[in-house]
Amino acid sequence: MAPARKVMVVADPTRESAAALQYALSHVVVEHDTIILLHVGNPNSWKNSFLFFKRPSPSTSAAASSTTALGSGGEMDFLEAMKHACEISQPKLHVIVEKVAMDGKEKAAVVLHWSIVYSVDLLVLGQRRSLSNVILGHRRNGALRGLDTAEYLIEHSKCTCVAVQKKGQNAGYLLNTKTQKNFWLLA
Numbered sequence: 675m676a677p678a679r680k681v682m683v684v685a686d687p688t689r690e691s692a693a694a695l696q697y698a699l700s701h702v703v704v705e706h707d708t709i710i711l712l713h714v715g716n717p718n719s720w721k722n723s724f725l726f727f728k729r730p731s732p733s734t735s736a737a738a739s740s741t742t743a744l745g746s747g748g749e750m751d752f753l754e755a756m757k758h759a760c761e762i763s764q765p766k767l768h769v770i771v772e773k774v775a776m777d778g779k780e781k782a783a784v785v786l787h788w789s790i791v792y793s794v795d796l797l798v799l800g801q802r803r804s805l806s807n808v809i810l811g812h813r814r815n816g817a818l819r820g821l822d823t824a825e826y827l828i829e830h831s832k833c834t835c836v837a838v839q840k841k842g843q844n845a846g847y848l849l850n851t852k853t854q855k856n857f858w859l860l861a
Contacts, residue, residue: 678706679795685711687752690800693840698798705766714784717775782826794833801837
């Protein structure tokens with residue numbers, strides 16, 4: 675049996691982050707691994723909890739599922755929903771949820787710091803690629819050294835870093851790492 679690994683997924687309330695988690699659960703982690711859901715953000719926004727999905731109506735069978743992550747009004751925090759998805763997909767997986775503040779730093783620097791703190795073996799994050807990113811090669815919003823967060827982490831992470839883009843419902847994933855660019859994985 676292979677030794678347990680630590681896999682960190684950058685968690686945000688976005689489609690890209692959900693795709694990264696889906697990729698990690700279906701292609702990366704195995705039982706007894708540890709998955710760390712890291713959310714980097716502004717603590718003021720945590721007071722108004724992000725919503726990942728609303729509770730199904732009582733007439734559906736899904737309403738009988740766990741309600742521990744439900745907040746006021748029957749809504750579920752996206753981090754709790756992601757943790758719940760991990761527990762359903764891989765029951766023997768150890769799941770850690772971590773919220774950290776940016777404290778005036780760039781998101782990429784904070785993620786890099788926490789990947790070192792947790793000694794992760796693999797870092798997985800969702801990547802949004804717009805046409806301007808592809809053509810210009812960077813974002814205009816001032817990310818570190820002209821790179822977007824995913825590109826910065828791929829280049830500077832001590833562990834393997836995978837940026838994931840979901841391509842359609844059944845079209846698979848486009849993966850970027852330090853050694854493989856635009857690798858197509860059919861799923």
